Amino acid sequence: MKFFIDTANLAQIKEAQELGILDGVTTNPSLMAKEGISGKEAILNRYKTICEIVDGDISAEVLSTSYDEMIKEGEELAAIHPNIVVKIPMIKDGIKALKYFSNKGIKTNCTLIFSAGQALLAAKAGANYVSPFLGRLDDISVDGMNLIEEIRIIFDNYMFDTEILAASIRSPMHIINCAKIGADVVTSPLPSILNLLNHPLTDKGLEQFVADAKKMG
Numbered sequence: 001m002k003f004f005i006d007t008a009n010l011a012q013i014k015e016a017q018e019l020g021i022l023d024g025v026t027t028n029p030s031l032m033a034k035e036g037i038s039g040k041e042a043i044l045n046r047y048k049t050i051c052e053i054v055d056g057d058i059s060a061e062v063l064s065t066s067y068d069e070m071i072k073e074g075e076e077l078a079a080i081h082p083n084i085v086v087k088i089p090m091i092k093d094g095i096k097a098l099k100y101f102s103n104k105g106i107k108t109n110c111t112l113i114f115s116a117g118q119a120l121l122a123a124k125a126g127a128n129y130v131s132p133f134l135g136r137l138d139d140i141s142v143d144g145m146n147l148i149e150e151i152r153i154i155f156d157n158y159m160f161d162t163e164i165l166a167a168s169i170r171s172p173m174h175i176i177n178c179a180k181i182g183a184d185v186v187t188s189p190l191p192s193i194l195n196l197l198n199h200p201l202t203d204k205g206l207e208q209f210v211a212d213a214k215k216m217g
């Protein structure tokens with residue numbers, strides 16, 4: 001399973017990269033705004049910097065919602081770096097845009113996936129990734145993990161190359177359950193990745209080992 005980090009924060013991206021387990025980065029307009037990034041030049045520069053830090057797929061989301069504008073924007077984003085993946089929303093014009101980019105050999109990630117039918121359409125249109133939002137489904141009392149399972153079955157039935165990129169991750173349990181189901185990628189905020197490290201018995205055991213090591217001089 002690939003690990004992506006879901007942020008536009010450079011310090012967090014660097015920290016995950018230094019761990020040696022990072023395969024890519026996802027961003028969205030909300031995450032960019034959270035970093036105080038505004039204006040086209042600043043946005044493009046941030047993507048360029050992220051591509052310099054991480055050698056893996058970097059999702060860059062279009063801001064427009066009409067076909068023509070998404071194509072224009074997506075082509076500009078794709079021109080930044082070969083690792084850029086154009087992130088397109090799950091709407092009718094988005095499906096057309098996915099097909100356009102697929103025909104051109106530009107990688108895409110279809111975002112805001114909340115149903116198996118949406119994932120199927122995006123895969124048919126040639127998306128490289130679909131991003132089902134687990135946490136946001138859990139927020140409305142719908143089992144997000146069930147959606148990952150449904151998409152896994154559908155993609156396996158027809159051997160779609162489209163990868164399931166589980167997004168809106170809120171906890172280490174989301175990551176573990178995604179791994180059990182067979183999501184291809186998990187994109188997570190840094191704290192949920194770091195929380196995978198923690199176990200009180202590890203802390204207790206290490207404390208004992210360190211104490212005993214001192215006794216040996």
Ligand code: G3P
Pocket residue numbers: 006026027028133135136167168169187
């Ligand atoms: O990248 C999109 C997704 O991960 C958003 O997560 O926490 O805003 O639902 P969240």
